[in-house]
Amino acid sequence: MHTEMDSLTAPPPEDFVEAAVRTVLTAADDVVDVEIGQAALLAFCVGAAEHGDRLVRHWRHTTGRSVTRLVRRPVAARAWAMLLSGRRAPDWAGELPPLDLDAEERAHRAHLARLRATSGVDAVLADLVDRAWTQAEAGAIADARATIDTWAEHARAIPRPDLATLAGARPLARLLADGALTVPAGWTDHYVTALVAALTTRYRTDTTRSTDGSWRELIDDVLWLRGTPGAAPPPAPARDIAEAEHRLGRALPDGYRRFLATCDGLPADVVFPRLLSASELTTLVVGPDGTPGCLVISEPATLVLRTGTGEVVEDDPVFGISVHQDVAALLDHHRELLRAAGTSDL
Numbered sequence: 001m002h003t004e005m006d007s008l009t010a011p012p013p014e015d016f017v018e019a020a021v022r023t024v025l026t027a028a029d030d031v032v033d034v035e036i037g038q039a040a041l042l043a044f045c046v047g048a049a050e051h052g053d054r055l056v057r058h059w060r061h062t063t064g065r066s067v068t069r070l071v072r073r074p075v076a077a078r079a080w081a082m083l084l085s086g087r088r089a090p091d092w093a094g095e096l097p098p099l100d101l102d103a104e105e106r107a108h109r110a111h112l113a114r115l116r117a118t119s120g121v122d123a124v125l126a127d128l129v130d131r132a133w134t135q136a137e138a139g140a141i142a143d144a145r146a147t148i149d150t151w152a153e154h155a156r157a158i159p160r161p162d163l164a165t166l167a168g169a170r171p172l173a174r175l176l177a178d179g180a181l182t183v184p185a186g187w188t189d190h191y192v193t194a195l196v197a198a199l200t201t202r203y204r205t206d207t208t209r210s211t212d213g214s215w216r217e218l219i220d221d222v223l224w225l226r227g228t229p230g231a232a233p234p235p236a237p238a239r240d241i242a243e244a245e246h247r248l249g250r251a252l253p254d255g256y257r258r259f260l261a262t263c264d265g266l267p268a269d270v271v272f273p274r275l276l277s278a279s280e281l282t283t284l285v286v287g288p289d290g291t292p293g294c295l296v297i298s299e300p301a302t303l304v305l306r307t308g309t310g311e312v313v314e315d316d317p318v319f320g321i322s323v324h325q326d327v328a329a330l331l332d333h334h335r336e337l338l339r340a341a342g343t344s345d346l
Contacts, residue, residue: 024198037070047179082173136171225338236264253310
């Protein structure tokens with residue numbers, strides 16, 4: 001989020017929104033996810049949860065990616081947990097990793113202590129968060145709000161003030177959700193609308209290409225050619241996919257996530273291994289071609305997924321090692337082999 005805290009007390013410059021839109025349109029997917037996560041957090045922190053909810057929903061719909069990608073930093077996950085605690089959470093919040101709020105409060109105290117031991121603006125901001133936290137816990141809400149205002153004034157000195165550090169304190173998260181920080185009327189709607197439009201523009205082609213219908217058609221074709229129509233497992237629950245990513249410590253490639261969201265694994269065939277379900281994804285290995293950080297996706301483990309690129313490496317005992325562009329290309333290759341085998345039987 002290319003923001004300055006001027007945005008919390010005065011209309012932000014128009015190039016603030018333009019910079020965010022440019023990031024969504026041109027940056028790598030990981031950077032886009034960071035931008036959207038910080039923008040949504042900003043919306044929740046200025047009491048505009050409906051706009052933050054709208055942004056996350058649209059990002060999730062257009063990209064097909066897990067909400068876990070928005071909370072890669074522990075302090076960000078903590079801030080979301082605090083902002084959503086005690087409130088009716090949106091459905092996508094079910095993908096967030098479950099956290100022990102009491103343990104997270106202790107962790108946040110330690111986080112603030114580390115920041116306060118440094119020098120410069122970060123130390124000042126951490127000290128103000130700690131002070132506001134103490135005031136809020138003591139019931140001095142007006143004083144806590146005044147300290148939050150002071151935090152916003154000091155935060156103008158840095159280009160990317162960390163709202164997660166402010167929202168990670170549970171009493172302060174409640175005040176933020178109730179509007180302790182303010183922006184001009186209509187600004188959050190304008191900001192989110194611009195980002196929604198940018199997401200739609202960037203991912204329009206990918207979304208059309210990766211609809212459930214195209215995945216379903218591919219899977220149905222494979223099973224029909226095998227002679228087992230209707231044998232596909234149901235879609236993986238979003239929570240299972242999110243837990244797999246949390247367990248592995250990395251995001252799954254988009255194409256593979258879309259496969260799981262359509263069909264949670266796939267039964268074996270005579271010449272094709274069983275594809276694992278999301279709940280069975282546990283093993284990271286060095287691929288047969290020496291690529292580190294590969295995920296075993298089949299039983300037996302002849303197929304591994306390069307988590308960085310989405311490519312699937314197949315280690316066939318007869319034909320050797322081959323690399324497929326993604327899991328869709330793997331299944332399409334399998335479909336073509338089934339078609340060829342069916343034709344030769346005629």
